[in-house]
Amino acid sequence: MALVNRYSGNPILTKHDVPYEVATVHNAGVVKHNGEYLMLFRAHKHNGRSILGLARSRDGFQFTVDEKPFMEPATQGEFAQYEAFGVEDPRITFIDGEYLITYSAYSRHGVRIGLAKTKDFRIVERFALITEADYRNVVIFPEKFNGLYARLDRPHSEISPWSVWISYSPDLRYWGDSKLVMKPEPYHWDEMKIGPGAPPVKTEKGWLNIYHGVFPTMDGSVYRLGVALHDLNDPAKILGVGDNWILQPEEPYEITGYVHNVVFTCGAVPEDDGTLKLYWGGADTVMCVGTAHIAELVDMCLTNSRKPL
Ligand code: BMA
Numbered sequence: 001m002a003l004v005n006r007y008s009g010n011p012i013l014t015k016h017d018v019p020y021e022v023a024t025v026h027n028a029g030v031v032k033h034n035g036e037y038l039m040l041f042r043a044h045k046h047n048g049r050s051i052l053g054l055a056r057s058r059d060g061f062q063f064t065v066d067e068k069p070f071m072e073p074a075t076q077g078e079f080a081q082y083e084a085f086g087v088e089d090p091r092i093t094f095i096d097g098e099y100l101i102t103y104s105a106y107s108r109h110g111v112r113i114g115l116a117k118t119k120d121f122r123i124v125e126r127f128a129l130i131t132e133a134d135y136r137n138v139v140i141f142p143e144k145f146n147g148l149y150a151r152l153d154r155p156h157s158e159i160s161p162w163s164v165w166i167s168y169s170p171d172l173r174y175w176g177d178s179k180l181v182m183k184p185e186p187y188h189w190d191e192m193k194i195g196p197g198a199p200p201v202k203t204e205k206g207w208l209n210i211y212h213g214v215f216p217t218m219d220g221s222v223y224r225l226g227v228a229l230h231d232l233n234d235p236a237k238i239l240g241v242g243d244n245w246i247l248q249p250e251e252p253y254e255i256t257g258y259v260h261n262v263v264f265t266c267g268a269v270p271e272d273d274g275t276l277k278l279y280w281g282g283a284d285t286v287m288c289v290g291t292a293h294i295a296e297l298v299d300m301c302l303t304n305s306r307k308p309l
Pocket of ligand 1: 027088089223259262264281284
């Protein structure tokens with residue numbers, strides 16, 4: 001039995017659904033706000049640089065894209081020089097009455113993470129650049145721990161395969177107490193590098209972290225999704241990492257596209273009935289959705305598991 005059931009109407013969003021000119025629609029953060037599903041997607045422009053667009057849905061499956069892009073690279077102020085090559089891969093976390101959007105900011109200086117805030121997805125304010133180069137895949141937990149915000153991230157390294165770290169902050173601007181929490185497993189589906197995917201989802205047994213793992217082949221890299229469970233009170237502690245992937249590129253829209261063999265998530269929406277809507281970019285070209293039972297994903301972390309380090 002598949003752990004993630006693909007929606008029969010996939011892909012749910014493509015460039016043809018966007019009222020402005022883009023080449024792709026992928027890697028979207030998704031949240032439910034006032035009963036509406038909001039999808040903040042990444043789109044390549046025809047110059048190869050990315051912007052963020054917003055789409056809305058009543059059921060989480062059929063989305064309509066707003067007339068104008070939601071966020072384009074800043075042209076003024078301190079963010080401008082760090083976003084010149086584009087803004088990518090947004091993740092959204094709701095905490096303290098506002099939505100935090102973390103996104104990759106690309107420039108000739110490398111890739112940093114920007115943090116923007118919004119209460120209503122109409123007015124968005126850039127708050128701070130919260131990493132130096134080179135970091136990607138920052139997801140913020142939707143709760144504080146001992147009064148501190150917590151995030152998972154993925155720094156780049158020339159010495160170690162790229163791994164998942166945790167850091168804490170009193171104010172979302174200054175981050176520290178960093179610690180390695182999870183590494184790729186040698187000769188495994190995620191052996192090349194891993195990175196946080198969707199912001200962690202709270203469950204009775206721990207925080208569910210849906211992450212991506214990459215395997216190198218003679219035909220390029222394959223991006224798959226896996227799961228790990230973090231302790232509810234101490235998110236630096238991982239209770240188990242699912243040994244198998246939960247989703248891999250299998251459908252034509254995941255195997256072929258702008259970058260082939262990619263499923264990449266930036267967002268998942270837990271529902272009251274114990275299911276999860278998981279959203280992923282297919283081949284860096286289209287957006288897809290599938291449903292999973294949260295308890296089954298948690299179970300996989302605890303029963304068919306490997307150590308995080
Ligand atoms: C990663 C990121 C993602 C992308 C993936 C596959 O390094 O750039 O945005 O989906 O590669 O191309």
